[in-house]
Amino acid sequence: MYSWALFYDLNQIPAIMTKVALRRKPISKERLSLYLDFYPPIPHPDTGKLTRREFLGLFLFEKPKTQLEKHHNKETQALATNICAQRQLAIQNLNFGFLAKEKQKITLLDYYRKEAARHNGSNGQVWQSSLLYMQDFFSEGQKLFELTVADCNAYKDFLLHAKSQRCKRKAKISRNTAVSYFIKFKSTLKKAYREDLLKSDLNTKVSAIEPAETKREFLTLEELQALYGTDCPLPVLKKAAIFSALTGLRFSDIKKLTWREVQHSQAEGYYLQFRQQKTQGVELLPISEEALQLLGERGLPDTLVFDGLEYSAQNNNLLRDWVKTAGITKYITFHCFRHTYATLQLSHGTDIYTVSKLLGHRELKTTQIYAKVIDRSKREAANRITLKIT
Template sequence: MKVTLRERQKNNKISLYLDYYHKGSRKSEYLRLYLNPNPKNKTERDLNKKTKKLAETICAQRQLEVQNGIYGFQDIEKLKGSFITYVTTLAEKKNTSSGNYGNWNSMLKHLKTFCKTDISFQEVDKIFVQKFKDYLGKDAMARAGKKLSQNSKYSYFGKFCAALKQAVKDGILKVNPANGVEYFKQGEPQREFLTLEELQKAVKTECELPLLKKAFIFSALTGLRWSDIEKLLWSEIQHSNELGYYIRFRQKKTKGAETLPISEQARELLGEEGKPDEKVFGNLHYSAWTNLKLQQWMMNAGITKKITFHCARHTYATLQLTLGTDIYTVSKLLGHKELKTTQIYAKVIDSKKKEAANKIKLDL
C-alpha cells in the first residue's frame, strides 16, 4: 500500500489529506490541516511551511505503520465511522445504573452541542480532545444556566476519555488522542448525612412508601449502596456462630466480592425470611418521584437537609467514625478499594469537631 500526501482546494483554503492506494483501490484520510492558498506576508508563508511539514511527518508515519502491518485498508474504513454514533451506543450500554448512565448521557449532550454536526473518528485528534476539554471548562452550561461544577467537568471529561480508550480497544483508533491531555481535578464532594438524632427522628416518622423507608434505614445500618440493596437476595443474607449475621454479595459498582457483617437490628428490620431466590426488598424502584417521597418523609421528621437515598450510606460512614470505629475498618465495611476514598468522611467529622469547638463563646 502506498500513502501519498495530497492537496484539495476547499472554499478559501487548501485541505491536506492522505491518499491510500492498494491494488486499484483508493481511500482518503483528511488531516484537518490547511494551507493558505494566497499567503500575503512572511508570517503566513512560514505557517504554510510548518503545516506542510507536519502533514509530511504524518504521511511518513502512516507509511511506516503500513509497512509494519499496524495500519491497513480496513482501518481507513473504521476511521470514517461516526464518532457520535459510537459514543451514543456506548452510553446506552451504561444504562444499568441511573447515576452512571446519567453522566454518560449528559456528556453526550455536551459533545453534540460542542460538535454541532456529526464527526468521524478521523477528526478526533489531540487538538479536538483539548478543545472539548476547554469547552467543558469554560463554555458548557448546566441545566440551571450556570457553569458546570468542578465534579461535573471531571466526570464528563472522564467519560469522554473512557470512550476513546474503548475505541482503541475496539481497534478503531490506533492511539488514544487523549494521551498527554491533562484531566480535570476532582472537586471535594459534598457528603450530606444524618446525625444519630436525625436518623432516630426519621425512624419514628411514617413514610408514604414503607418499603423505601425500610430500605433507607437498612442502608444507614449497613452502608449498602442502593444498587446492592435493590438486587439483594435472601440467599445472600447468612448466619454463623462466629460471624453472626452477614451478607455475602458482589458489589454492583466495583464487581468486588464482599462479606459484610450486619447487626441483629438490621436483620430484624427485614422481617420474615423469604425464598432464597427472592429479592429481600421485592419490587423496589427508585426514581425522581420516589426521591420526592423520601424528601417529604424527611421534612415530616423535621429534617431540612437535602437528603437522597445515597445519604444513608454517608450516614453509616460518618456515624461509624463519630462513634469511634477506626477508618481502616470503616473503609473495609464500605467496600472501598482505596483508603483515600474513606478519608473524605474523616474530613467531614473533623470539620464538625471544629464547628462544635467554636460553639462555646464567653464574654471575657
C-alpha cells in the same frame, strides 16, 4: 521522509526491513495529495491482502502563492511527517490497525450512544444526561479515529462553562457535574483505544477535571434514630434508607439486592455477597443483626429484598418530606445515608482502611473525603464550648 521497520510476511518469517515513504501525487487544482508507500507491502487488516499505500486525505499546494497557502503547506507537511513516524512504530510492532477503514468510519457520537445504552438505573440516567452535552458540542460527522487532544481539551472547557440542558433558568451546570460527565467521556476514550479505534491513548493524555470540594451531608446518630421512629408514606423507601445507613450500600445495589445475596456462615455471621453496580466488583460485606432484622421475613432466593423500590422524582420528594417530618432541616438525598454510614463509622473509631473496604472503594483517597468531614465536625464541636472572656 523514510521510516524503517522489520517486516514479517504472512508466514511470520523474518524478511527485510519495510520502508515507509511519504510521497506526493498530483491531483486537481494544482495540488499534491500525500500518501504513504510501504515497501515491501504489509497485510491489510480488513482483507488480509498485501497493500503498499495509505492515502492520508491531506494535500499541499504545488505552487503556494499566498501566506495562508504557505502556512497550510508547512502545517500539513509536519502532520504527514508525524503520521509517517507513527506508522513506523506501528509496523515495527506488527500493528496494521491504522489501515482498517471500517473502524475509521465510526463516529464519536454513535460510539458514545452505544456506551451510554450499556448502563442503566441512576448511573444510566447520568450517562444519558452527559450525552446531551456531547451532542451539543461535537458534530454528528466527527470521526472517533480523528479525535485529538485539542478536541478533548476543548470539550472539557465547554463542560466547565456549559448551561444546564434541563433547567429553565439555564444556569451553569455545577463543577462536579462537569467532573462526572468528563469522567464518562474519558472512560469511553479508554475503551475505544483498547479496541484500536483511536490513534493514541487520548485518555492518558487528557487530564481530568479537578472536583470542587463539597459538603457531604450526613445524619447524626440522634437524627437517624429520630428518622427511624418517623413513619414514611412509602415503607419500602424507609426500609431501604435505614438499611443504607446501617450498611453503606448505594441505592443501585440495594434496589437489585436479592435474598440469595443475603448469606450466613458460622465463621462470618450474616453478610452480603453481591456485585457492585457501579464498579462491577464482587463484594463480601458483613452486616449487623440489626440490619438483618430490618429486612423482615426472608423471601425466595431470586426475589428482590426491596421489592417495589424505584428511583423517581416523586420518591425523592417523599424522602425529603419524611426527613422534614422527623424534624431534620438538612438537605438529605438517598446517597446521604451512605455518607452517614461512613461518617458514623469513622467517628466511632473504625480505621479509615476498614471503612474504605466496607464501602467498596477502590482507592483510599476516595474514603479520605469522609475523614475531612470528621475533622470539620471536631472543629465545630470544639467551638461549642465558649466563655465570655473579656
